[in-house]
Amino acid sequence: MAERKAMIKIKPKKYKVGDTVKVDFVVIHPMDTGMATDKETKKVIPAHYINEVTFSFDGEPFTKMTIWESVSKNPYFSVNYKVTKKGKITVDFTDNLGEKGSKSKKLKPKG
Amino acid sequence: MERRSFIKSLVAVSTVAVATPIMAKEEAKEAPKKSDTKGPNDMPFDVALKAIAGDKEVKESDKVKLSVPEIAENGAVVPVKVEVDSPMTEKEYVKAIHILNTKNSNARCADVMLTPANAKGYFATRVKLAQTQEVVAVVELSDGTFMKKGKSIKVTIGGCG
Numbered sequence: 001m002a003e004r005k006a007m008i009k010i011k012p013k014k015y016k017v018g019d020t021v022k023v024d025f026v027v028i029h030p031m032d033t034g035m036a037t038d039k040e041t042k043k044v045i046p047a048h049y050i051n052e053v054t055f056s057f058d059g060e061p062f063t064k065m066t067i068w069e070s071v072s073k074n075p076y077f078s079v080n081y082k083v084t085k086k087g088k089i090t091v092d093f094t095d096n097l098g099e100k101g102s103k104s105k106k107l108k109p110k111g
Numbered sequence: 112m113e114r115r116s117f118i119k120s121l122v123a124v125s126t127v128a129v130a131t132p133i134m135a136k137e138e139a140k141e142a143p144k145k146s147d148t149k150g151p152n153d154m155p156f157d158v159a160l161k162a163i164a165g166d167k168e169v170k171e172s173d174k175v176k177l178s179v180p181e182i183a184e185n186g187a188v189v190p191v192k193v194e195v196d197s198p199m200t201e202k203e204y205v206k207a208i209h210i211l212n213t214k215n216s217n218a219r220c221a222d223v224m225l226t227p228a229n230a231k232g233y234f235a236t237r238v239k240l241a242q243t244q245e246v247v248a249v250v251e252l253s254d255g256t257f258m259k260k261g262k263s264i265k266v267t268i269g270g271c272g
Contacts, residue, residue, distance in 0.1 A: 020230040033239070035216065062228040068152070070212060070220040072188045072237040072270075079223070082230035 004028055006103040008091060017083055017109045023055065024078045025091045027101070033069040052094040053077060057107070058087040083109045152217055156247075159218040163209050163249055164257045172258035177248045179262050186240040187270030191220075193248045195232030195258075205232035207251040213261075214244035239270040 006027040015021050027050070034047025047069060055063040063079050081089070090104040154162070160169065178192040195205045204227045210220040220238045238246070247261040 022233075031239075057228070062226045064224040066222040068217055068219045068221065070215050070217055070239050072239050076235075076237050077221075078233075078235035079225070080229050080231040080233045082228060 004099075004101045006091070006093075006101060008089060008103055008105040010089075010105065010107070015083055015109055017085065019109070020080050020082050022078055023081050023089060024076065025053070025055070025103070026074065026076045027093060027103075028074050029095065031069065031071060031073045031075060048095060048097060050075060050093050050095045052092075054092045055079060055081075056090050056092070057081070059090075083107060085109070154218050156211060156213045156218040159211055160249065163211075163222075163251075167255070167257055169249060169257040169259045172250075172260060175248055175250050175258050175260035177246070177260045177262050179246055179264055182265040182267065183240065184267045185270060186242070186266040186268055188237050189240050189246075189264060189266075189270075190235070190237050191246060191248075192235040193233070193250075195250050197232045197252070199227050199230050199232060201227050202253070204253050205229075205250060206253050208232070208234045209249040209251070210234075210236070210238065211247045211249060212238070212240060212244055213247065215239070215241050220246075240264060240266045241269045242266055 004027055006025070009024040011022040011024065029050055030048055031050065032045045032048040034044065036045050037043065038045055049069040050067050053065040053067060054061050062081065065077065067075065086109065087107050088104050089107055090102060092100070092102045094100050174196040176194040180189065183189045191210055193208050193210065195208065197203065197205045199205065205225050207225065208223045211218050212220060221236055223234045225232065243264065243266045245261045245263045247259055249257060249259045251257055
Protein backbone atom coordinates (compact mmCIF):
# COMPACT_ATOMS: atom_id res chain seq x y z
CA MET A 1 0.00 0.00 0.00
CA ALA A 2 1.06 3.44 -0.76
CA GLU A 3 2.50 5.44 2.05
CA ARG A 4 0.01 7.34 4.14
CA LYS A 5 -0.12 11.08 3.89
CA ALA A 6 1.06 12.73 7.04
CA MET A 7 1.95 16.23 8.09
CA ILE A 8 3.91 17.88 10.88
CA LYS A 9 3.41 21.52 11.72
CA ILE A 10 5.50 23.55 14.12
CA LYS A 11 3.77 26.49 15.76
CA PRO A 12 4.67 29.35 15.89
CA LYS A 13 6.61 29.53 12.62
CA LYS A 14 9.51 31.53 14.02
CA TYR A 15 11.18 30.33 17.19
CA LYS A 16 14.46 30.54 19.05
CA VAL A 17 16.54 28.12 21.09
CA GLY A 18 14.81 27.78 24.46
CA ASP A 19 11.34 28.45 23.13
CA THR A 20 8.52 26.00 23.63
CA VAL A 21 6.82 25.10 20.37
CA LYS A 22 3.70 23.17 19.58
CA VAL A 23 4.24 20.12 17.41
CA ASP A 24 1.08 19.17 15.51
CA PHE A 25 0.85 15.87 13.69
CA VAL A 26 -1.92 14.77 11.35
CA VAL A 27 -2.11 11.53 9.40
CA ILE A 28 -4.69 10.43 6.84
CA HIS A 29 -6.03 7.17 8.26
CA PRO A 30 -9.56 5.64 8.34
CA MET A 31 -9.45 4.67 12.07
CA ASP A 32 -12.18 2.02 11.66
CA THR A 33 -13.47 0.80 15.00
CA GLY A 34 -14.63 -2.64 13.91
CA MET A 35 -18.18 -1.72 14.94
CA ALA A 36 -19.54 0.22 11.98
CA THR A 37 -21.28 -1.53 9.08
CA ASP A 38 -20.81 -0.70 5.43
CA LYS A 39 -24.09 0.78 4.18
CA GLU A 40 -23.86 -0.89 0.74
CA THR A 41 -22.54 -4.36 1.53
CA LYS A 42 -24.05 -4.58 5.08
CA LYS A 43 -20.83 -6.07 6.32
CA VAL A 44 -18.94 -4.99 9.40
CA ILE A 45 -15.89 -2.95 8.51
CA PRO A 46 -12.94 -4.64 10.21
CA ALA A 47 -11.04 -2.68 12.82
CA HIS A 48 -8.16 -0.69 11.43
CA TYR A 49 -6.67 1.97 13.63
CA ILE A 50 -3.36 3.45 14.64
CA ASN A 51 -2.21 2.11 17.97
CA GLU A 52 1.26 3.53 18.45
CA VAL A 53 2.72 6.94 17.82
CA THR A 54 6.21 8.05 18.82
CA PHE A 55 7.55 11.58 18.62
CA SER A 56 11.34 11.74 18.59
CA PHE A 57 14.05 14.35 18.17
CA ASP A 58 17.25 13.19 16.44
CA GLY A 59 16.35 9.59 17.19
CA GLU A 60 15.58 10.17 20.87
CA PRO A 61 11.90 9.63 21.64
CA PHE A 62 10.34 12.30 23.82
CA THR A 63 6.66 11.37 23.65
CA LYS A 64 5.14 7.93 23.25
CA MET A 65 1.44 7.38 22.74
CA THR A 66 -0.81 4.37 22.78
CA ILE A 67 -3.89 5.10 20.72
CA TRP A 68 -7.21 3.27 20.74
CA GLU A 69 -9.98 3.18 18.17
CA SER A 70 -11.98 5.94 19.89
CA VAL A 71 -9.76 8.56 18.28
CA SER A 72 -11.30 10.28 15.25
CA LYS A 73 -10.68 9.56 11.60
CA ASN A 74 -7.58 11.28 10.24
CA PRO A 75 -6.16 11.61 13.74
CA TYR A 76 -4.54 14.76 15.05
CA PHE A 77 -2.11 14.84 17.94
CA SER A 78 -0.48 17.88 19.42
CA VAL A 79 2.25 18.09 22.06
CA ASN A 80 4.71 20.70 23.19
CA TYR A 81 8.47 20.54 22.77
CA LYS A 82 11.26 22.73 24.08
CA VAL A 83 13.74 23.62 21.33
CA THR A 84 17.32 23.03 22.43
CA LYS A 85 19.22 22.88 19.11
CA LYS A 86 18.94 22.33 15.38
CA GLY A 87 17.71 18.90 14.47
CA LYS A 88 14.93 16.79 13.11
CA ILE A 89 11.58 15.87 14.62
CA THR A 90 10.37 12.46 13.50
CA VAL A 91 6.96 10.93 14.14
CA ASP A 92 6.61 7.17 13.69
CA PHE A 93 3.27 5.44 13.73
CA THR A 94 2.09 1.82 13.60
CA ASP A 95 -1.46 0.54 13.14
CA ASN A 96 -3.10 -2.64 14.38
CA LEU A 97 -2.50 -4.39 11.03
CA GLY A 98 1.23 -3.78 11.30
CA GLU A 99 1.40 -0.96 8.78
CA LYS A 100 4.15 1.49 9.59
CA GLY A 101 4.83 5.03 8.59
CA SER A 102 7.05 7.90 9.47
CA LYS A 103 7.29 11.63 8.87
CA SER A 104 10.04 14.10 9.65
CA LYS A 105 10.45 17.82 9.84
CA LYS A 106 13.58 19.87 10.38
CA LEU A 107 13.75 22.09 13.41
CA LYS A 108 15.54 25.33 12.59
CA PRO A 109 15.67 27.74 15.50
CA LYS A 110 16.71 31.28 14.62
CA GLY A 111 18.86 33.29 16.95
CA MET B 112 -59.49 -32.68 -7.34
CA GLU B 113 -58.20 -29.84 -9.34
CA ARG B 114 -60.16 -27.34 -7.32
CA ARG B 115 -58.94 -28.85 -4.07
CA SER B 116 -55.32 -28.60 -5.04
CA PHE B 117 -55.86 -25.07 -6.27
CA ILE B 118 -57.28 -24.02 -2.91
CA LYS B 119 -54.43 -25.74 -1.12
CA SER B 120 -51.87 -23.90 -3.14
CA LEU B 121 -53.76 -20.67 -2.56
CA VAL B 122 -53.62 -21.21 1.19
CA ALA B 123 -49.95 -22.04 0.99
CA VAL B 124 -49.18 -18.92 -0.99
CA SER B 125 -51.14 -16.70 1.37
CA THR B 126 -49.40 -18.08 4.44
CA VAL B 127 -46.04 -17.50 2.82
CA ALA B 128 -47.10 -14.00 1.86
CA VAL B 129 -48.14 -13.31 5.46
CA ALA B 130 -45.09 -14.98 6.89
CA THR B 131 -42.51 -13.10 4.82
CA PRO B 132 -43.26 -9.59 6.11
CA ILE B 133 -43.09 -10.90 9.67
CA MET B 134 -39.75 -12.49 8.89
CA ALA B 135 -38.56 -9.29 7.32
CA LYS B 136 -39.60 -7.36 10.40
CA GLU B 137 -37.71 -9.72 12.64
CA GLU B 138 -34.63 -9.31 10.51
CA ALA B 139 -34.99 -5.57 10.64
CA LYS B 140 -35.16 -5.79 14.40
CA GLU B 141 -32.03 -7.88 14.49
CA ALA B 142 -30.08 -5.66 12.13
CA PRO B 143 -29.50 -2.75 14.54
CA LYS B 144 -28.37 -5.24 17.15
CA LYS B 145 -25.61 -6.30 14.80
CA SER B 146 -24.28 -2.77 14.59
CA ASP B 147 -24.13 -2.80 18.37
CA THR B 148 -21.66 -5.66 18.24
CA LYS B 149 -18.85 -4.89 20.56
CA GLY B 150 -15.54 -3.66 19.26
CA PRO B 151 -12.30 -5.59 19.25
CA ASN B 152 -11.08 -4.40 22.64
CA ASP B 153 -13.96 -3.60 24.88
CA MET B 154 -13.28 -2.04 28.19
CA PRO B 155 -15.76 -0.45 30.57
CA PHE B 156 -14.69 2.75 32.27
CA ASP B 157 -14.07 1.26 35.72
CA VAL B 158 -11.83 -1.46 34.32
CA ALA B 159 -9.90 1.04 32.23
CA LEU B 160 -9.35 3.29 35.23
CA LYS B 161 -8.12 0.35 37.25
CA ALA B 162 -5.77 -0.72 34.45
CA ILE B 163 -4.19 2.74 34.52
CA ALA B 164 -4.10 3.65 38.19
CA GLY B 165 -4.24 0.23 39.83
CA ASP B 166 -5.42 0.49 43.43
CA LYS B 167 -4.18 4.04 43.84
CA GLU B 168 -6.57 6.85 44.57
CA VAL B 169 -7.44 9.16 41.70
CA LYS B 170 -8.41 12.59 42.99
CA GLU B 171 -10.32 15.32 41.23
CA SER B 172 -7.97 18.24 40.74
CA ASP B 173 -8.10 21.76 39.37
CA LYS B 174 -4.49 21.47 38.23
CA VAL B 175 -5.78 19.60 35.22
CA LYS B 176 -7.44 21.81 32.64
CA LEU B 177 -9.70 19.96 30.26
CA SER B 178 -11.05 21.93 27.30
CA VAL B 179 -13.93 20.28 25.49
CA PRO B 180 -17.04 21.66 23.81
CA GLU B 181 -20.23 21.56 25.89
CA ILE B 182 -22.27 20.40 22.95
CA ALA B 183 -20.80 18.36 20.14
CA GLU B 184 -22.96 18.42 17.04
CA ASN B 185 -20.94 15.69 15.42
CA GLY B 186 -19.80 12.92 17.73
CA ALA B 187 -17.25 11.74 15.18
CA VAL B 188 -14.97 14.71 15.75
CA VAL B 189 -14.79 16.11 19.26
CA PRO B 190 -11.71 18.19 20.02
CA VAL B 191 -10.14 17.48 23.41
CA LYS B 192 -7.35 19.53 24.96
CA VAL B 193 -5.61 18.75 28.22
CA GLU B 194 -3.28 21.12 30.03
CA VAL B 195 -1.58 20.27 33.31
CA ASP B 196 -0.08 22.80 35.66
CA SER B 197 3.39 21.38 36.23
CA PRO B 198 6.98 22.73 36.19
CA MET B 199 8.13 19.84 33.94
CA THR B 200 11.60 19.52 35.45
CA GLU B 201 13.60 16.29 35.82
CA LYS B 202 12.33 15.93 39.39
CA GLU B 203 8.72 16.80 38.88
CA TYR B 204 6.95 16.31 35.61
CA VAL B 205 3.81 14.93 34.07
CA LYS B 206 4.50 11.31 33.30
CA ALA B 207 1.35 10.44 31.42
CA ILE B 208 -1.94 11.84 30.24
CA HIS B 209 -4.75 9.35 29.64
CA ILE B 210 -7.94 10.34 27.89
CA LEU B 211 -10.95 8.21 28.76
CA ASN B 212 -14.66 8.26 28.04
CA THR B 213 -17.45 6.78 30.11
CA LYS B 214 -19.87 5.24 27.62
CA ASN B 215 -18.04 4.17 24.47
CA SER B 216 -17.57 0.40 24.24
CA ASN B 217 -13.85 0.93 24.68
CA ALA B 218 -13.34 3.51 27.39
CA ARG B 219 -9.74 4.30 26.46
CA CYS B 220 -8.99 6.92 23.83
CA ALA B 221 -5.32 7.73 24.14
CA ASP B 222 -2.46 7.18 26.56
CA VAL B 223 0.34 9.71 26.19
CA MET B 224 3.69 9.26 27.89
CA LEU B 225 5.44 12.60 28.31
CA THR B 226 9.01 13.47 29.30
CA PRO B 227 10.60 16.67 30.67
CA ALA B 228 11.61 17.54 27.08
CA ASN B 229 7.99 18.45 26.38
CA ALA B 230 8.32 21.52 28.66
CA LYS B 231 4.58 21.67 29.18
CA GLY B 232 1.99 19.15 30.24
CA TYR B 233 -0.08 19.60 27.12
CA PHE B 234 -1.87 17.23 24.77
CA ALA B 235 -4.59 17.80 22.20
CA THR B 236 -6.44 15.41 19.93
CA ARG B 237 -9.87 14.65 18.47
CA VAL B 238 -12.01 11.75 19.65
CA LYS B 239 -15.18 9.92 18.66
CA LEU B 240 -18.09 9.76 21.08
CA ALA B 241 -21.03 7.41 20.57
CA GLN B 242 -23.49 9.25 22.83
CA THR B 243 -23.82 11.97 25.45
CA GLN B 244 -21.25 11.15 28.06
CA GLU B 245 -18.28 12.32 30.06
CA VAL B 246 -14.69 12.67 28.91
CA VAL B 247 -12.14 12.16 31.66
CA ALA B 248 -8.48 13.10 31.64
CA VAL B 249 -6.38 11.05 34.05
CA VAL B 250 -2.94 12.49 34.72
CA GLU B 251 -0.04 10.60 36.26
CA LEU B 252 2.74 12.63 37.85
CA SER B 253 6.36 11.51 38.17
CA ASP B 254 5.92 10.91 41.91
CA GLY B 255 3.25 8.31 41.20
CA THR B 256 0.16 10.29 42.14
CA PHE B 257 -2.89 10.46 39.95
CA MET B 258 -5.26 13.31 39.22
CA LYS B 259 -8.36 13.45 37.11
CA LYS B 260 -10.78 15.91 35.64
CA GLY B 261 -14.00 15.07 33.87
CA LYS B 262 -16.45 17.06 31.80
CA SER B 263 -19.69 15.94 30.25
CA ILE B 264 -20.36 16.53 26.57
CA LYS B 265 -23.76 16.55 24.89
CA VAL B 266 -23.53 14.62 21.65
CA THR B 267 -26.23 15.32 19.07
CA ILE B 268 -25.21 12.70 16.51
CA GLY B 269 -23.14 9.75 17.65
CA GLY B 270 -19.87 9.08 15.90
CA CYS B 271 -19.19 5.38 16.35
CA GLY B 272 -20.71 3.79 13.27
